[in-house]
Amino acid sequence: MPPIRILIVEDEVPISRLLETSLTQAGYQCTCAFDGPSCADLLETGGFDLVLLDIMLPGADGFELLPWARECGVPVIFITARADVKDRVRGLKLGAEDYITKPFSIEELLARVEVVLRRGHKLGSRLTYGPLTVDTEAHRVLRAGEEVELTAKEFDLLVLFLKNQGIALYRQTLYERVWHDPFEGDTRTVDLHVQRLRRKLGLEGRLAAVYKVGYRLLREEEP
Ligand code: CA
Numbered sequence: 001m002p003p004i005r006i007l008i009v010e011d012e013v014p015i016s017r018l019l020e021t022s023l024t025q026a027g028y029q030c031t032c033a034f035d036g037p038s039c040a041d042l043l044e045t046g047g048f049d050l051v052l053l054d055i056m057l058p059g060a061d062g063f064e065l066l067p068w069a070r071e072c073g074v075p076v077i078f079i080t081a082r083a084d085v086k087d088r089v090r091g092l093k094l095g096a097e098d099y100i101t102k103p104f105s106i107e108e109l110l111a112r113v114e115v116v117l118r119r120g121h122k123l124g125s126r127l128t129y130g131p132l133t134v135d136t137e138a139h140r141v142l143r144a145g146e147e148v149e150l151t152a153k154e155f156d157l158l159v160l161f162l163k164n165q166g167i168a169l170y171r172q173t174l175y176e177r178v179w180h181d182p183f184e185g186d187t188r189t190v191d192l193h194v195q196r197l198r199r200k201l202g203l204e205g206r207l208a209a210v211y212k213v214g215y216r217l218l219r220e221e222e223p
Contacts, residue, residue: 003029009039010054025145027133036060054079166219168210
């Protein structure tokens with residue numbers, strides 16, 4: 001699966017940097033534009049999956065650029081200042097998918113980006129959990145943007161946990177689903193792999209042992 005490409009159009013450099021760093025760490029490939037005309041040029045070159053678009057920009061404002069993005073089939077999330085309720089409404093009416101209000105939290109930014117991408121079926125094989133991004137097709141795991149090497153069994157085990165968040169899974173189930181062999185009571189293989197997953201991915205507090213059962217990955221929103 002090719003990387004997801006996001007165009008960031010924001011003329012305030014610190015905000016642009018923050019967006020770029022956060023999104024890159026989450027596994028997205030970012031390009032930055034700092035004014036209207038270069039945004040239009042970049043959109044024309046194609047290949048973007050999403051545009052984060054500031055409204056007040058030198059050269060051409062966000063409202064002028066929005067139809068361009070829509071013509072190119074790229075969904076838009078507006079970046080607006082806190083007070084500009086009118087701008088938000090106008091943006092949504094013009095066809096923006098969503099908006100982020102400055103100042104924003106990274107968690108909110110990532111959540112909104114994910115929702116819009118999912119809506120456009122851009123995420124397909126991608127699972128996320130806190131700082132982890134897992135691409136089930138490419139068999140890649142990123143932790144805060146850094147690639148983590150997992151064995152094939154560790155990877156399958158991780159995906160099983162991610163798809164069953166909050167549910168206690170029996171060692172037997174884990175073994176049979178990941179090793180595709182009948183379980184004959186040897187719990188060490190599963191335990192060993194869980195320990196390695198915890199250590200490699202920093203899941204010590206999240207991947208919990210359940211007495212007499214097996215393991216449970218806490219739901220992402222659980223503290
Ligand atoms: Ca601006």
